[in-house]
Amino acid sequence: MASAAHGTSDSPDSNGGFLGSFSFSNNLVEVGALTALVGSSVAESLVLGNRGAAGISWAATSSFGTISVVKACFCGANSGWLRETLGIRTASSDLAVGLELPHESNRAAKVRRNIGEPLAIFCHAQPDNAASAKGHNSRKGKMAWSDVYAFDHSTSLMLRGVPDTAIGTPLQVFTYGNYNFLRPYSRFQFPAIILSSAKLVEVYILWTHGSSILGMASATPWAFFFLGAVLIQAQELLLGRHPEPEMGSLDIIAGHLPMVSRRGGPRKVVLGAAENPKTSFSWRLFWASGALVSTASIILSYIIMSQQPRSVVFIWAGFQLLWLAVRILVYHLADPVNPTALRILVVRPWTTLPAQLKERVVDLTFALAKCQSMIHPRGQAQYAGDTFASGDLTLISDGIKPPNLYPLPDLNPTSFPVEIKAVFGDTVLSSAIWITGSEATPMELYDSCIVVFSIRQSNHVASPRRSVAVPAARVLAGSSRMAFDGEKTVPNYVPKGAPNVGYGLTWWYWIPCRTGLWLQIQIPAQGKTVGIHQVDMRTDAQVSGLLAAGSLNISFKDVDEVKAAVALSRKAREACLELLS
Incomplete structure (x- = not known):
């Protein structure tokens, strides 16, 4: 009996002092609880780019909150009507990409009838670069418009600086001021991106403990978003070396839009605003790929950890807690990135507006009329x-x-x-x-x-x-x-x-x-x-x-x-x- 007791005390599962008091069995349910129950609105906001490229590189450093990362990526990669239909729309997704319902989408019709009154109408078109170079403001290609129910952060800041034009007063149109505007440079972004490579320390420690596959599975989402963050920040630096175009391709009519159910109120018209790059196909592809990579990583980690000793699991969990704390710190240190939000807008009275810009106001008017007919x-x-x-x-x-x-x-x-x-x-x-x-x-x-x-x-x-x-x-x-x-x-x-x-x-x-x-x-x-x-x-x-x-x-x-x-x-x-x- 003494020998049995002695044998039990010398077993690997009994030694370890503090660690030995836990009965963690490394099965999928318990490992899944560690990652799924620790949600993270911070990670969600970071991966959507609301704190710039640095936030993207830190979003997936910790596996705690991976479910939030996957959800945010899935949210950003899909259209507005699907986010609203599936109930995955969040405040962070609205700040990143807003909520637009394209007029040509039949699937958006049901959402449009039930979501309430729109805040604005966006008209999108490709600018005629040749005409812009000659000082004209004509547009080519087919114009597309959307009714908007939430503004992204950059557009919201821009419109906040535009005064209302009250009913009963002549229309005032706003465009960018005619001056060389360079995108602001943030000294925080690139160093913060490079510092996220500290994730490699976790890979090395796990490798020394015989769990190299777990280390690589845990670091794969970070590596994907790290590479994306480097490319995004490099693009921002290249764009910042040249003045922004005088006229963008986005026209906006906002305010208390008239609908049959309500009287129209004050209005704002902005012509030639910059498009939100996060609504582009490349960003949606990036987020879709990120969702797949993160999902595959966490599932693989579940399987591998079920076969690891408790010491490895606790080392892994300790690193996740460390990255979780640093991720929160990065979120609070990084300012929201809105490179064109604070660009100066100047008023253009209707009487002095060129004919090409008046045509764009007419386009907005007819888009609003079509929106009214839809509801x-x-x-x-x-x-x-x-x-x-x-x-x-x-x-x-x-x-x-x-x-x-x-x-x-x-x-x-x-x-x-x-x-x-x-x-x-x-x-x-x-x-x-x-x-x-x-x-x-x-x-x-x-x-x-x-x-x-x-x-x-x-x-x-x-x-x-x-x-x-x-x-x-x-x-x-x-x-x-x-x-x-x-x-x-x-x-x-x-x-x-x-x-x-x-x-x-x-x-x-x-x-x-x-x-x-x-x-x-x-x-x-x-x-x-x-x-x-x-x-x-x-x-x-x-x-x-x-x-x-x-x-x-x-x-x-x-x-x-x-x-x-x-x-x-x-x-x-x-x-x-x-x-x-």
């Missing part, structure tokens, strides 16, 4: 026939004085065909009203529009055509799903802003043509708006009679409300003409 109570599909091409705005003037009435032919038939070239709906008009500073709201403009017709100069068949844009009123009518009761004669009026219900949705247009006369057009909501349509001549009394019946399931009750909508359409036309001035 409109009527439904995005009902606006498929509207015009959202900013280049078509010139159809409103087209070199002639815009008429208030449709020019009737010499003969006065009760029905005849007309050719519609374009329709500018309420979302375009409310966006133009807001950007130019007028006070009409989207709800007030709910039933307003401008219809562009193609007409002949004379009755001769070979007569050349010209375009006329006439302010008009329109409503979206449909048959109710409720059973019709013939004994009830109470009209049914549906308030503005109510979601579409029923079937047979049809746009009804009323275009003023003479005092007391209207052109009435019916176009199926799913039909083709541009083209030839038959119109019927109606008097004030006939329009009032139709509306008084209450069978269209709309808010209009008589012709006076139609006239009020037309009056707002004319006001909106003036805003559109101002954008063309």
